[in-house]
Amino acid sequence: MKLSLVELSTVLPGGDRTQALKDSVDAAKQAEDLGYHRIWYAEHHDAASTASSAPEILIALASAATSRIRVGSGAVLLNHYSPYKVAETFLQLEALAPGRIDLGLGRATAGPLVDLALRRDRDAPPADDFAEQVQEVLAYFHGRFPADHPFARLNPAAGVASRPDVWILGSSGSSARMAGELGLGYAFAGFINPDVAPRALLRHGAFSAPVAGGPAGGRGILSVSAVVADTDAEARRLNWSRTALMARLARQGPAARVPTVEEAERELGQDQKDAPTVITDGRWPRQLAGSPQTVRDQLEQMTKATGVDEVMIQDIIADPEARSHSRALLAQTLAVAAR
Secondary structure (H helix, E strand, C coil): CEEEEEECCECCCCCCHHHHHHHHHHHHHHHHHHCCCEEEECCCCCCCCECCCCHHHHHHHHHHHCCCCEEEECCEEHHHCCHHHHHHHHHHHHHHCCCCEEEEEECCCCCHHHHHHHCCCCCCCCCCCHHHHHHHHHHHHHCCCCCCCHHHHCCCCCCCCCCCEEEEEECCCCCHHHHHHCCCEEEEECCCCHHHHHHHHHHHHHHCCCCCCCCCCCCEEEEEEEEECCCHHHHHHHHHHHHHHHHHHHHHHHHCCCCCHHHHHHHCCHHHHCCCCCCECCECCCEEEECHHHHHHHHHHHHHHHCCCEEEEECCCCCHHHHHHHHHHHHHHHCHHHC
8 A cells, every 4th residue: 555645734733834834845754754655735725724825836845855755736726727837837846856746636616715816817707627727738748739729839848858647636526537538647535525435436447548648547546634643542632633623614714723632622522522533334534543553454444445555644633743653653554664
Protein backbone atom coordinates (compact mmCIF):
# COMPACT_ATOMS: atom_id res chain seq x y z
CA MET A 1 0.00 0.00 0.00
CA LYS A 2 1.38 3.41 -0.97
CA LEU A 3 0.96 6.16 1.60
CA SER A 4 0.56 9.83 0.69
CA LEU A 5 -0.39 13.06 2.40
CA VAL A 6 -2.66 15.99 1.57
CA GLU A 7 -1.48 19.04 3.47
CA LEU A 8 -4.09 21.65 4.42
CA SER A 9 -1.65 24.20 5.86
CA THR A 10 -3.72 24.15 9.03
CA VAL A 11 -3.39 27.22 11.25
CA LEU A 12 -2.91 25.64 14.65
CA PRO A 13 -4.10 27.10 17.97
CA GLY A 14 -1.93 30.07 18.89
CA GLY A 15 -0.30 30.03 15.46
CA ASP A 16 -0.55 32.15 12.33
CA ARG A 17 -0.42 31.70 8.58
CA THR A 18 3.32 32.25 8.41
CA GLN A 19 3.95 29.32 10.74
CA ALA A 20 1.32 27.18 9.00
CA LEU A 21 3.01 27.66 5.63
CA LYS A 22 6.45 26.91 7.07
CA ASP A 23 5.04 23.77 8.67
CA SER A 24 3.60 22.75 5.29
CA VAL A 25 7.00 22.82 3.63
CA ASP A 26 8.54 20.99 6.59
CA ALA A 27 5.79 18.38 6.19
CA ALA A 28 7.12 17.52 2.74
CA LYS A 29 10.61 16.93 4.16
CA GLN A 30 9.26 14.74 6.95
CA ALA A 31 7.01 12.82 4.55
CA GLU A 32 9.94 12.13 2.24
CA ASP A 33 12.09 10.92 5.13
CA LEU A 34 9.28 8.59 6.26
CA GLY A 35 8.78 7.08 2.81
CA TYR A 36 5.51 8.74 1.79
CA HIS A 37 4.88 8.50 -1.96
CA ARG A 38 3.49 11.99 -2.57
CA ILE A 39 2.33 15.15 -0.84
CA TRP A 40 -0.40 17.38 -2.25
CA TYR A 41 -1.33 20.88 -1.14
CA ALA A 42 -4.95 21.97 -0.89
CA GLU A 43 -6.58 25.14 -2.17
CA HIS A 44 -8.90 26.91 0.27
CA HIS A 45 -10.08 30.51 0.26
CA ASP A 46 -11.34 32.86 2.98
CA ALA A 47 -10.73 30.33 5.76
CA ALA A 48 -9.08 31.29 9.04
CA SER A 49 -8.25 27.65 9.78
CA THR A 50 -6.13 27.05 6.67
CA ALA A 51 -3.36 29.02 4.96
CA SER A 52 -3.01 27.38 1.54
CA SER A 53 -4.87 29.38 -1.08
CA ALA A 54 -2.21 29.00 -3.82
CA PRO A 55 -0.93 25.40 -3.84
CA GLU A 56 1.49 26.10 -6.68
CA ILE A 57 3.60 28.29 -4.39
CA LEU A 58 3.92 25.55 -1.78
CA ILE A 59 4.63 23.00 -4.52
CA ALA A 60 7.59 25.09 -5.71
CA LEU A 61 8.97 25.44 -2.19
CA ALA A 62 8.40 21.81 -1.22
CA SER A 63 9.88 20.40 -4.41
CA ALA A 64 13.01 22.53 -3.89
CA ALA A 65 13.32 21.23 -0.32
CA THR A 66 13.02 17.54 -1.30
CA SER A 67 14.49 15.18 -3.87
CA ARG A 68 12.28 12.11 -4.24
CA ILE A 69 8.70 12.59 -3.08
CA ARG A 70 6.11 13.59 -5.66
CA VAL A 71 4.57 17.02 -5.00
CA GLY A 72 1.29 18.34 -6.31
CA SER A 73 -2.05 20.08 -5.88
CA GLY A 74 -5.00 18.64 -4.09
CA ALA A 75 -6.53 20.38 -5.92
CA VAL A 76 -6.36 23.37 -8.21
CA LEU A 77 -10.00 24.47 -8.46
CA LEU A 78 -10.03 24.66 -12.23
CA ASN A 79 -13.54 26.08 -12.48
CA HIS A 80 -12.12 29.42 -11.29
CA TYR A 81 -9.17 29.66 -13.66
CA SER A 82 -7.89 29.76 -17.22
CA PRO A 83 -6.70 26.31 -18.38
CA TYR A 84 -3.83 28.01 -20.21
CA LYS A 85 -2.57 29.69 -17.04
CA VAL A 86 -2.84 26.45 -15.06
CA ALA A 87 -0.99 24.53 -17.79
CA GLU A 88 1.79 27.12 -17.94
CA THR A 89 2.19 27.16 -14.17
CA PHE A 90 2.48 23.40 -13.80
CA LEU A 91 4.77 23.01 -16.77
CA GLN A 92 7.06 25.52 -15.09
CA LEU A 93 6.91 23.50 -11.88
CA GLU A 94 7.67 20.35 -13.88
CA ALA A 95 10.71 22.07 -15.38
CA LEU A 96 11.90 22.89 -11.86
CA ALA A 97 11.33 19.34 -10.52
CA PRO A 98 11.24 16.97 -13.52
CA GLY A 99 9.25 13.79 -13.00
CA ARG A 100 7.88 14.75 -9.57
CA ILE A 101 4.93 17.09 -10.18
CA ASP A 102 1.25 16.14 -9.94
CA LEU A 103 -1.52 18.38 -11.19
CA GLY A 104 -4.62 17.51 -9.21
CA LEU A 105 -7.68 19.18 -10.73
CA GLY A 106 -11.03 19.69 -9.04
CA ARG A 107 -14.04 21.92 -9.07
CA ALA A 108 -15.65 23.41 -6.02
CA THR A 109 -17.44 26.43 -4.71
CA ALA A 110 -15.94 28.55 -1.97
CA GLY A 111 -19.25 30.31 -1.49
CA PRO A 112 -20.92 32.87 -3.74
CA LEU A 113 -18.84 35.82 -2.56
CA VAL A 114 -15.44 34.15 -3.00
CA ASP A 115 -16.54 32.59 -6.29
CA LEU A 116 -17.43 36.04 -7.57
CA ALA A 117 -14.18 37.54 -6.31
CA LEU A 118 -12.16 34.85 -8.13
CA ARG A 119 -13.86 35.45 -11.46
CA ARG A 120 -12.33 37.75 -14.03
CA ASP A 121 -15.65 38.28 -15.87
CA ARG A 122 -18.25 39.09 -13.23
CA ASP A 123 -21.03 39.84 -15.67
CA ALA A 124 -21.37 36.47 -17.40
CA PRO A 125 -22.82 33.55 -15.44
CA PRO A 126 -20.29 30.85 -14.47
CA ALA A 127 -20.05 27.99 -16.96
CA ASP A 128 -20.25 24.31 -16.01
CA ASP A 129 -17.51 23.18 -18.38
CA PHE A 130 -15.07 21.29 -16.15
CA ALA A 131 -14.60 18.42 -18.62
CA GLU A 132 -13.79 20.83 -21.42
CA GLN A 133 -11.34 22.71 -19.19
CA VAL A 134 -9.54 19.47 -18.28
CA GLN A 135 -9.22 18.50 -21.93
CA GLU A 136 -7.85 21.95 -22.74
CA VAL A 137 -5.13 21.55 -20.09
CA LEU A 138 -4.23 18.17 -21.58
CA ALA A 139 -4.12 19.69 -25.06
CA TYR A 140 -1.55 22.25 -23.90
CA PHE A 141 0.51 19.52 -22.23
CA HIS A 142 0.53 17.14 -25.18
CA GLY A 143 -0.06 19.33 -28.27
CA ARG A 144 -3.49 17.85 -29.00
CA PHE A 145 -5.27 20.85 -30.50
CA PRO A 146 -6.51 20.31 -34.07
CA ALA A 147 -4.31 22.02 -36.62
CA ASP A 148 -7.01 24.60 -37.40
CA HIS A 149 -7.66 25.46 -33.72
CA PRO A 150 -6.50 29.00 -32.80
CA PHE A 151 -4.70 27.66 -29.72
CA ALA A 152 -2.68 25.18 -31.80
CA ARG A 153 -0.08 27.92 -32.24
CA LEU A 154 0.52 28.05 -28.48
CA ASN A 155 3.26 25.79 -27.13
CA PRO A 156 3.71 26.27 -23.36
CA ALA A 157 5.43 22.86 -23.15
CA ALA A 158 8.35 23.87 -25.38
CA GLY A 159 11.63 22.97 -23.75
CA VAL A 160 10.04 20.90 -20.95
CA ALA A 161 11.06 17.27 -21.37
CA SER A 162 8.45 15.69 -19.08
CA ARG A 163 4.86 16.39 -18.13
CA PRO A 164 3.04 16.58 -14.79
CA ASP A 165 0.83 13.64 -13.92
CA VAL A 166 -2.79 14.80 -14.10
CA TRP A 167 -5.32 13.60 -11.54
CA ILE A 168 -9.00 14.36 -11.14
CA LEU A 169 -10.23 14.87 -7.58
CA GLY A 170 -13.82 14.20 -6.64
CA SER A 171 -16.15 13.74 -3.69
CA SER A 172 -19.39 12.64 -5.36
CA GLY A 173 -18.31 10.17 -8.03
CA SER A 174 -19.61 12.31 -10.89
CA SER A 175 -16.17 12.78 -12.45
CA ALA A 176 -14.96 9.18 -12.02
CA ARG A 177 -15.99 8.06 -15.50
CA MET A 178 -14.54 11.17 -17.15
CA ALA A 179 -11.18 10.60 -15.44
CA GLY A 180 -11.16 6.97 -16.52
CA GLU A 181 -12.05 7.67 -20.13
CA LEU A 182 -9.36 10.35 -20.35
CA GLY A 183 -6.78 7.96 -18.93
CA LEU A 184 -6.27 10.08 -15.82
CA GLY A 185 -5.80 9.12 -12.19
CA TYR A 186 -8.71 9.67 -9.82
CA ALA A 187 -8.54 10.61 -6.15
CA PHE A 188 -11.73 10.36 -4.10
CA ALA A 189 -12.33 12.36 -0.91
CA GLY A 190 -13.55 9.66 1.44
CA PHE A 191 -13.48 12.11 4.34
CA ILE A 192 -16.32 14.03 2.65
CA ASN A 193 -18.49 11.25 1.27
CA PRO A 194 -17.30 7.90 2.64
CA ASP A 195 -20.40 5.94 1.60
CA VAL A 196 -19.76 6.67 -2.08
CA ALA A 197 -16.02 5.95 -2.10
CA PRO A 198 -16.08 2.26 -3.14
CA ARG A 199 -18.57 2.81 -5.95
CA ALA A 200 -16.77 5.89 -7.30
CA LEU A 201 -13.29 4.34 -7.34
CA LEU A 202 -14.54 1.05 -8.83
CA ARG A 203 -16.40 3.06 -11.49
CA HIS A 204 -13.19 4.88 -12.36
CA GLY A 205 -11.34 1.60 -12.70
CA ALA A 206 -14.06 0.14 -14.92
CA PHE A 207 -13.88 3.03 -17.36
CA SER A 208 -10.11 3.57 -17.32
CA ALA A 209 -8.74 3.53 -20.83
CA PRO A 210 -5.11 3.03 -21.90
CA VAL A 211 -4.82 6.40 -23.61
CA ALA A 212 -1.91 8.81 -23.62
CA GLY A 213 -2.31 10.92 -20.52
CA GLY A 214 0.68 10.20 -18.38
CA PRO A 215 1.48 7.40 -15.94
CA ALA A 216 -1.39 8.39 -13.63
CA GLY A 217 -3.84 6.76 -16.03
CA GLY A 218 -6.01 4.05 -14.50
CA ARG A 219 -4.80 4.63 -10.95
CA GLY A 220 -6.95 5.55 -7.98
CA ILE A 221 -6.30 7.13 -4.60
CA LEU A 222 -8.55 6.93 -1.57
CA SER A 223 -8.24 10.06 0.58
CA VAL A 224 -9.19 9.67 4.22
CA SER A 225 -8.98 11.70 7.40
CA ALA A 226 -6.91 9.79 9.93
CA VAL A 227 -5.37 10.30 13.36
CA VAL A 228 -2.94 7.73 14.73
CA ALA A 229 -1.62 7.60 18.29
CA ASP A 230 -0.11 5.01 20.58
CA THR A 231 -3.55 3.91 21.78
CA ASP A 232 -7.06 3.96 20.39
CA ALA A 233 -8.23 6.18 23.23
CA GLU A 234 -5.54 8.81 22.68
CA ALA A 235 -6.19 8.89 18.93
CA ARG A 236 -9.91 9.40 19.45
CA ARG A 237 -9.13 12.20 21.91
CA LEU A 238 -6.82 13.94 19.42
CA ASN A 239 -9.53 13.63 16.80
CA TRP A 240 -11.89 15.80 18.85
CA SER A 241 -10.17 18.91 17.47
CA ARG A 242 -11.28 18.04 13.94
CA THR A 243 -14.80 17.19 15.08
CA ALA A 244 -15.08 20.48 16.98
CA LEU A 245 -13.67 22.43 14.02
CA MET A 246 -16.40 21.03 11.77
CA ALA A 247 -18.98 22.13 14.35
CA ARG A 248 -17.39 25.59 14.58
CA LEU A 249 -17.43 25.96 10.79
CA ALA A 250 -21.15 25.20 10.79
CA ARG A 251 -21.73 27.91 13.43
CA GLN A 252 -19.12 30.54 12.61
CA GLY A 253 -18.36 30.06 8.92
CA PRO A 254 -14.90 30.92 7.57
CA ALA A 255 -13.84 32.68 10.80
CA ALA A 256 -13.68 29.36 12.67
CA ARG A 257 -10.27 28.38 14.08
CA VAL A 258 -8.92 24.97 15.02
CA PRO A 259 -9.58 24.32 18.74
CA THR A 260 -7.21 22.67 21.15
CA VAL A 261 -8.18 19.24 22.42
CA GLU A 262 -9.14 20.84 25.75
CA GLU A 263 -11.40 23.38 24.02
CA ALA A 264 -12.92 20.62 21.90
CA GLU A 265 -13.61 18.54 24.99
CA ARG A 266 -15.63 21.41 26.46
CA GLU A 267 -17.50 22.17 23.22
CA LEU A 268 -18.48 18.69 22.10
CA GLY A 269 -21.37 16.64 23.35
CA GLN A 270 -20.82 13.04 24.40
CA ASP A 271 -22.45 11.74 21.22
CA GLN A 272 -19.96 13.75 19.13
CA LYS A 273 -17.01 12.47 21.14
CA ASP A 274 -18.28 8.90 20.78
CA ALA A 275 -18.95 9.10 17.02
CA PRO A 276 -17.48 6.04 15.26
CA THR A 277 -13.90 6.36 14.07
CA VAL A 278 -13.73 2.88 12.57
CA ILE A 279 -15.98 0.98 10.18
CA THR A 280 -19.14 0.17 12.13
CA ASP A 281 -21.96 -2.07 10.85
CA GLY A 282 -20.55 -1.71 7.35
CA ARG A 283 -20.59 2.10 7.45
CA TRP A 284 -17.37 4.00 6.86
CA PRO A 285 -16.63 6.91 9.19
CA ARG A 286 -15.65 10.37 7.97
CA GLN A 287 -12.71 10.29 10.37
CA LEU A 288 -10.48 7.35 11.20
CA ALA A 289 -8.74 7.33 14.56
CA GLY A 290 -6.89 4.64 16.43
CA SER A 291 -3.65 2.90 17.24
CA PRO A 292 -1.35 1.97 14.35
CA GLN A 293 -2.78 -1.54 14.09
CA THR A 294 -6.39 -0.29 14.28
CA VAL A 295 -5.91 2.23 11.48
CA ARG A 296 -3.91 -0.21 9.38
CA ASP A 297 -6.73 -2.76 9.61
CA GLN A 298 -9.27 -0.12 8.56
CA LEU A 299 -7.18 1.04 5.60
CA GLU A 300 -6.66 -2.52 4.42
CA GLN A 301 -10.43 -3.07 4.41
CA MET A 302 -10.98 0.20 2.55
CA THR A 303 -8.38 -0.40 -0.13
CA LYS A 304 -9.72 -3.90 -0.70
CA ALA A 305 -13.24 -2.51 -1.15
CA THR A 306 -12.12 0.22 -3.56
CA GLY A 307 -9.52 -1.67 -5.57
CA VAL A 308 -6.80 0.95 -5.02
CA ASP A 309 -3.27 0.56 -3.69
CA GLU A 310 -2.73 4.09 -2.43
CA VAL A 311 -4.23 6.05 0.45
CA MET A 312 -3.81 9.76 1.00
CA ILE A 313 -4.08 11.04 4.55
CA GLN A 314 -5.66 14.30 5.65
CA ASP A 315 -5.16 15.18 9.29
CA ILE A 316 -6.30 18.04 11.50
CA ILE A 317 -4.43 17.60 14.78
CA ALA A 318 -4.10 20.65 17.02
CA ASP A 319 -0.77 19.69 18.58
CA PRO A 320 2.14 19.78 16.10
CA GLU A 321 4.13 17.10 17.91
CA ALA A 322 1.14 14.77 17.98
CA ARG A 323 0.57 15.43 14.27
CA SER A 324 4.17 14.57 13.42
CA HIS A 325 3.97 11.45 15.59
CA SER A 326 0.73 10.38 13.90
CA ARG A 327 2.32 10.58 10.45
CA ALA A 328 5.38 8.67 11.63
CA LEU A 329 3.33 5.90 13.27
CA LEU A 330 1.27 5.43 10.12
CA ALA A 331 4.35 5.18 7.93
CA GLN A 332 5.90 2.64 10.30
CA THR A 333 2.83 0.43 10.53
CA LEU A 334 2.40 0.38 6.75
CA ALA A 335 6.16 -0.19 6.30
CA VAL A 336 6.37 2.43 3.56
CA ALA A 337 9.92 3.47 4.50
CA ALA A 338 11.22 0.26 2.94
CA ARG A 339 9.77 1.09 -0.47
